Amino acid sequence: MDRIRLVGGNELNGEIVISGAKNAALPLMIASLLTDEPLVLTNVPRLADVKQLERILENHGVDIAVHGRRRGEAEGVGQRMTFHAADIVDTTAPYDLVSKMRASFWVIGPLLAREHNARVSLPGGCAIGTRPVDLFLYGLKELGAEIDIDEGYVVARAPKGGLTGAHITFPKVSVGATHTVMMAATLARGVTVLENVAMEPEITNVAEALNAMGARISGLGTRTLTIEGVDRLHGATVEVIPDRIETGTFAMATAMTGGDVLLRGAQPTHLEAALEVLGQSGVEITQEQDGLRIRRNGNGILPVDIETNPFPGFPTDLQAQFMALMTKANGTSHIRETIFENRYMHVAELSRFGADISVDGQVATVTGKPTLKGAQVMATDLRASVSLVIAGLAAQGETVVNRIYHLDRGFERLEEKLSRCGAEIERLAG
Ligand SMILES: CC(=O)N[C@H]1[C@@H](OP(=O)(O)OP(=O)(O)OC[C@H]2O[C@@H](n3ccc(=O)[nH]c3=O)[C@H](O)[C@@H]2O)O[C@H](CO)[C@@H](O)[C@@H]1O
Numbered sequence: 001m002d003r004i005r006l007v008g009g010n011e012l013n014g015e016i017v018i019s020g021a022k023n024a025a026l027p028l029m030i031a032s033l034l035t036d037e038p039l040v041l042t043n044v045p046r047l048a049d050v051k052q053l054e055r056i057l058e059n060h061g062v063d064i065a066v067h068g069r070r071r072g073e074a075e076g077v078g079q080r081m082t083f084h085a086a087d088i089v090d091t092t093a094p095y096d097l098v099s100k101m102r103a104s105f106w107v108i109g110p111l112l113a114r115e116h117n118a119r120v121s122l123p124g125g126c127a128i129g130t131r132p133v134d135l136f137l138y139g140l141k142e143l144g145a146e147i148d149i150d151e152g153y154v155v156a157r158a159p160k161g162g163l164t165g166a167h168i169t170f171p172k173v174s175v176g177a178t179h180t181v182m183m184a185a186t187l188a189r190g191v192t193v194l195e196n197v198a199m200e201p202e203i204t205n206v207a208e209a210l211n212a213m214g215a216r217i218s219g220l221g222t223r224t225l226t227i228e229g230v231d232r233l234h235g236a237t238v239e240v241i242p243d244r245i246e247t248g249t250f251a252m253a254t255a256m257t258g259g260d261v262l263l264r265g266a267q268p269t270h271l272e273a274a275l276e277v278l279g280q281s282g283v284e285i286t287q288e289q290d291g292l293r294i295r296r297n298g299n300g301i302l303p304v305d306i307e308t309n310p311f312p313g314f315p316t317d318l319q320a321q322f323m324a325l326m327t328k329a330n331g332t333s334h335i336r337e338t339i340f341e342n343r344y345m346h347v348a349e350l351s352r353f354g355a356d357i358s359v360d361g362q363v364a365t366v367t368g369k370p371t372l373k374g375a376q377v378m379a380t381d382l383r384a385s386v387s388l389v390i391a392g393l394a395a396q397g398e399t400v401v402n403r404i405y406h407l408d409r410g411f412e413r414l415e416e417k418l419s420r421c422g423a424e425i426e427r428l429a430g
């Protein structure tokens with residue numbers, strides 16, 4: 001199993017190109033199941049999760065091609081890929097493929113809409129909570145699907161003639177349920193109104209893609225989506241938005257070490273809450289034509305209290321990284337995690353650096369310390385893993401992060417991007 005070794009103490013200075021967003025690329029790939037024409041995606045990041053979803057889609061019969069960079073396209077631009085689901089050959093998504101990644105469950109929406117049946121294993125993904133699928137099932141049932149749970153599989157059938165539009169109010173905001181029910185509703189008969197949807201930028205990226213494929217979705221970027229069902233969707237070319245979680249992660253890494261880094265291609269409107277908090281912690285943030293510049297020179301890190309919330313709130317996917325930053329703040333901060341009930345597994349690992357953190361229910365109290373010491377630590381989930389890298393970058397001496405397969409799910413060429421900015425970091429194979 002690969003590990004990361006780093007020696008802390010260097011400032012970060014230079015430029016980092018932000019990759020395409022994992023959490024947009026995955027549902028966009030899934031949207032290809034809705035049409036028998038090719039869907040071309042640009043700026044797709046090279047990640048383990050993308051590879052895993054390719055396997056799942058291929059199992060359904062999707063033809064996938066990866067094209068090189070086009071002449072004139074900037075270095076760092078992600079993959080250009082074509083997904084062509086001319087025929088769906090299998091509507092089952094088996095356990096061994098789906099159990100590795102939460103988003104793979106979302107194929108249930110398009111399969112049900114287009115093929116009128118789907119058999120999808122209950123999902124896996126980061127172990128950050130129980131992560132039920134009741135909201136998905138509620139939404140799909142409201143569209144007319146009949147649903148049974150059989151031997152760990154969700155078996156869904158649409159009535160003769162397919163799904164029908166409905167007025168659905170989600171009792172809780174869910175990113176995955178919004179993607180899935182929105183995709184299913186594009187091919188339903190009549191109008192669907194979805195209330196209390198997630199409005200993360202990745203949802204808007206997918207909704208815009210669906211509209212480019214011929215869907216009729218309005219209310220993009222709001223809590224209510226109205227979807228007029230159409231008979232069929234067609235192909236399109238769609239660009240994956242820049243990864244706001246990767247952006248926030250490198251911003252926090254720079255805040256942690258000090259220095260001056262340009263995050264090329266970052267889209268600041270996608271992470272305003274996190275940038276505001278970083279500003280309050282003493283980091284200078286400037287928007288430039290090519291991206292976001294993050295600077296912290298000389299001054300210390302101020303403690304700031306945060307609470308995670310659905311977009312536009314502070315993202316839960318940046319909570320661990322922010323906690324790492326607060327371990328070196330000049331004072332005490334409080335973090336309230338409201339999205340996932342078990343997203344504090346990094347606390348025990350951050351403590352190995354000497355961090356002072358206590359947890360009481362949803363709230364973590366972090367008392368900053370001037371010095372962290374490098375340690376052997378273990379990655380427990382995707383974002384927790386990168387919080388350990390951030391701590392290691394500012395710790396004295398050597399840190400080894402074990403089990404970095406979690407990191408590879410969601411961060412493209414992390415070591416390379418950081419070492420180009422002056423970090424002493426390398427991957428140890430095997
Ligand atoms: C691939 C992807 O995009 N993953 C993101 C997505 O995950 P994911 O789509 O799994 O997260 P959700 O927004 O669905 O989860 C939010 C909350 O709703 C709960 N819930 C969800 C569905 C359901 O049927 N019932 C239910 O109770 C969850 O347990 C959680 O407590 O959004 C999360 C919240 O921003 C992010 O941390 C993940 O990185």
Ligand SMILES: C=C(OP(=O)(O)O)C(=O)O
Pocket residue numbers: 023101102103124125126317382383410
């Ligand atoms: C939790 C995440 O991913 P997943 O939903 O796939 O587990 C994440 O991207 O931080």
